[in-house]
Amino acid sequence: QVQLVESGGGLVQAGGSLRLSCAASGRTFTRSLMRWFRQAPGKQREFVAAITSRGSTNYGDSVKGRFTISRDNAKNTVFLQMNTLKPEDTAVYYCNAWEGGANLWGQGTQVTVSS
Secondary structure (H helix, E strand, C coil), X not given: CCEEEEECCEEEECCCCEEXXXXXXXXXXXXXXXXXXXXXXXXCCEEXXXXXXXXXXXXCCCCCCCEEEEEEHHHCEEEEEECCCXXXXXEEEEEEEEECCEEEECCCEEEEEEC
16 A cells, blocks of 8 residues: 655644654655645645655745755655744644655644644
């Protein structure tokens, strides 16, 4: 079964850090564009970060300088290091794999930042 499974979410105080992981299984994702999105209650899903198969990265304006996306192709895993967290970062974070027009989503992991 091809799937993405996120982990690492939780409750953290403002200014703290969390590291999210997205473990891919069922096939290799080394050629996939891997992305993180998030969705807060009552809001649309928002782009957070992306990393290409070659390691080029891109970030949403609201997280630039605070979040870092990385990937370990040997482990078929993508990471999102989140530093200096703010209450407005509270959301469900989703991992996404895009390749050849096909999108695959994980089930999401909750991140809650308290003030």
